[in-house]
Amino acid sequence: MTHAEAATRAAFLRTELHHHNRLYYVEARPVISDKDFDLLLRELQEIEQRFPDLLTPDSPTQRVGGAPLEGFTQIRHTVPMMSLDNTYSEEELTAFFARVQKGLARETIDCVIEPKVDGVAITIRYENGVLKHGATRGDGQTGDDVTNNLKTIKRLPLRLPETGPQTFEVRGEVFMPKAGFAKLNKEREEAGEPLFANPRNSTAGTLKLLDPKIVAKRPLDIVFYGLADAGGMDLQSQTDVHALLEAAGLRKADLIWRADSAEGLLAAIRELDEQRKSLPYETDGAVIKVNSFTDQRELGVTSKAPRWAIAYKYQPEQAETKLLAIDIQVGRTGALTPVARLEPVFISGSTVSNATLHNYEEIERKDIRVGDIVVIEKAGEIIPAVVSVKKERRNGGESAVIAPTHCPVCGTAVHRDEEQVVIRCPNPHCPEVVKRRIEHFVCRGAMDISGLGESVVAQLVDLKLVRDVADLYALNELLLARLERVGTKSIYNYLKAIESSKQQDPWRLVFGLGILHVGAGGARKLLEHFGGIDAIAKASVEELVQCPDIGEIVAVSIHAWFHDPVNLQLLDRLRSAGLNFTQKAVTAASEKLNGTTWVITGTLSEDRETIADLIRSHGGKVSGSVSGKTTYLLAGEEAGSKLDKAKKLGVKVLAEPEFRAMI
Structure with missing residues (x-):
């Protein structure tokens, strides 16, 4: 590869990785697997190592991807939320342990092995025993303030037991339990609503919701794995963190191993792979950490990840089967979606007889033909997908898949959008x-x-x-x-x-x-x-x-x-027919609040919508976030980050009795 070729390829990889980072972290709708993403990232790392002048400050190899979402206030992390280096190979895991041995100049290194929960990373701060705020990873430096949404998780204590630690910042993973996810999708199906693809995507989408009332109806849960700030406590190891979590009433990993050799690490990840299917949440790997904090400090970190930890990713379960036919589903927007009909095959705990093919562009890219022996896997162990074709097993009887020119239901000529990805039936009467x-x-x-x-x-x-x-x-x-x-x-x-x-x-x-x-x-x-x-x-x-x-x-x-x-x-x-076409106007009670903008936080005597309507009825406006334009913050019990921001901006804070007196 010449320097010019490397520069072109690096630019392409940066663009692709930024795109997939946004799809994963911000929009919660990844279109490639973790393994494919890691392969692209590794290729970019190799180019930058060979041609150091091509390394840019905004390269995905230099920082965690994902920007804060619009619609939330942001919290700057006291300690950056770093990602972990990944490996899919036992040989690379052994090499990781060898690097740790070399870095610490000794043979035996105490390590902790925990399940890698497939959820959304969260940091939560407690002060004086009370939950102060919680935030998403965001870009690693700044995350979205999702405190009110996190408070809907029943397992998460709003106040810590007095006998345990009181002030610290803890890191964890929000997830949707397997059983809760299945129940939620069943309810959505009965209601005629689109189904969620997998627990992680539904968790990420739920945390993005601006209405905690809706979030409270979703079966979210949380598990913790580390600390960002020990609050002055003298903790010496990850094992001490586990003890602190127990004392604070915070859930830690259900399965934890200790190992001090490469052989021990391999035995632990193999045992975890056997047992993880019994866990109530989805897992996609194991996290290996050097136990001692002194050892962790000595090993240090890179710009993106710690040198004392690594994530071992399990290969998704795959199966081979025959592609019998391709059916076409017609959606409410007229989109024609190809669906693979398969010889039934058992994979990841269930029998699969069909799989999504997304669109005809993907069929062409993968050269999928009817009659092929295909490899399928469950993306996130939920959605069946055709990942590859066993072309070497073709016998000549396979037939190419031709994109439809007419709707299979009504016969109308189809329409392609500008990107040539979605094919639609334009007939509204189909x-x-x-x-x-x-x-x-x-x-x-x-x-x-x-x-x-x-x-x-x-x-x-x-x-x-x-x-x-x-x-x-x-x-x-x-x-x-x-x-x-x-x-x-x-x-x-x-x-x-x-x-x-x-x-x-x-x-x-x-x-x-x-x-x-x-x-x-x-x-x-x-x-x-x-x-x-x-x-x-x-x-x-x-x-x-x-x-x-x-x-x-x-x-x-x-x-x-x-x-x-x-x-x-x-x-x-x-x-x-008499349907309602006009937004109901709020009955004006007075003009006492004309020209004022209000933000509501905390628990009040009535629900927030009732209070908001009351403010509007007296001429005021209601906003969801505190800014320089906010006139008053109406604060009830357990007011969170909005109260802190209002104080910083000099916004007048009112308790409910003061508000009632005004009107």
Whole structure:
């Protein structure tokens, strides 16, 4: 490789790694495996070692990836949250131990081995026995303040026992237990909501939510593994940390080994691999740490990772099977998604007969053909995926996969987006598109029409009783009686739920309409900003981007939807059916709080939404975060980081009795 070739390759790798870092840490939707990421990172490290002048300050090899999320205040870590070097090889693990022996100039080194929980890294600070704040890793230097979300984790103590340590900062991993994850996905399926891919992604997505009430409904848990600040305590080892965690009532790893030789380390990781399937949480490896803090200090750290620790990653369980066919699923936006149909094979505790192929670009890249023997694995041990093809086992009978030119359901010519990745059926009347759109419209997160599950919606469409969501409001007892296995009581419940949905807040209707790129949060923002659906429909792209959290791509999508004649007719029918199109105005009680901006924190006599409505009714505005524009912070019991920030900014802090006196 010449210097010019190396420079080009290094630039490409930096861009790719930054992209995947953001997908993993910020958006919680990785598209490549940890192993593939590590291979890219290692290649960049080798180039930088060979050509030191190509090493840049922002290289992914020099720091942890991930930027703080917008919408949260940030906390600067007192001690950086570093990542660990990874290995997938027992030989490299042995080499790690040899480096430690050389660095400490002795043969026997006491090490601790713990499971590597597949969750989200968190740092939590306790002061005087009370939980002060908690933050995500972020970029390693600064993380998102997710204190209120963490407080919803029942296992996490808000106050420590008086007999234990009182002031320290502890590091841990937030996760979603296997059983809780399965239950959550079952509930989402019954509600017609999209399923989460795996426990780690659902955990990361939950911690990003701005509403702790929603977070409290998710089965999050936490386990701790280390300290950032010992608070003046004289701790000498990782074993001492385990004792401190127990004294503080904080959960530590369920399985812990000690070893002082390379042979002992290998025996421990093999034993952990056998036992980890019995753990209540997902694990993807083992973490090996030198036990003594004195030894850790002597070994030191690199710019990115400690030299005294390493993560050993287990290879995902794989299996070989035959690809029998490729089916096409049609989504509510018309997206055509290829699905591999497989000879059933047992892997990671369950029998797999199908796997996602994501898109046709991936099929072409991997050269996947019907009839191939393929290697599958469960990404995160949850989602089956085709990872490779055994091309050497082809017999000539395999057939190439051709991207569809027409929708397999309605026959309409397909449309490719600009990136040539997603193929869509543009026909809004395609039966499968209609089914998926109605399922979305009636789901709990949108119009919440209970009882209209997948099977009922399928019958409604197949019998041509419903062509779009507006037709739901024309259903009656006579029409519903045509459905199979539906009794009088069910028909009554369906009609009652449909009638009740007319009073739902209009943001639910906007979300339920399935406008491309508009989620529940965006729909709320639109109604708060414009006040009604008709005002949104009349807004220009320039006016739409003035709405908080609505960027140009989303604005263009919204504008296009509301200027489609078919959609305008749909809106007219929904309006005629009596659905709510206007955001309910808060009844003005007085103008005593005009011109003031409030932030609410802590526990008050009523829930926050009730208090917020009360503030608005007296002319005030309510914000979710403290800034220089905040007039008052209304602080209840257990007020957290918002109280600290308000004091720093000189924002006036009021207790509830003072607030009540003002109004």
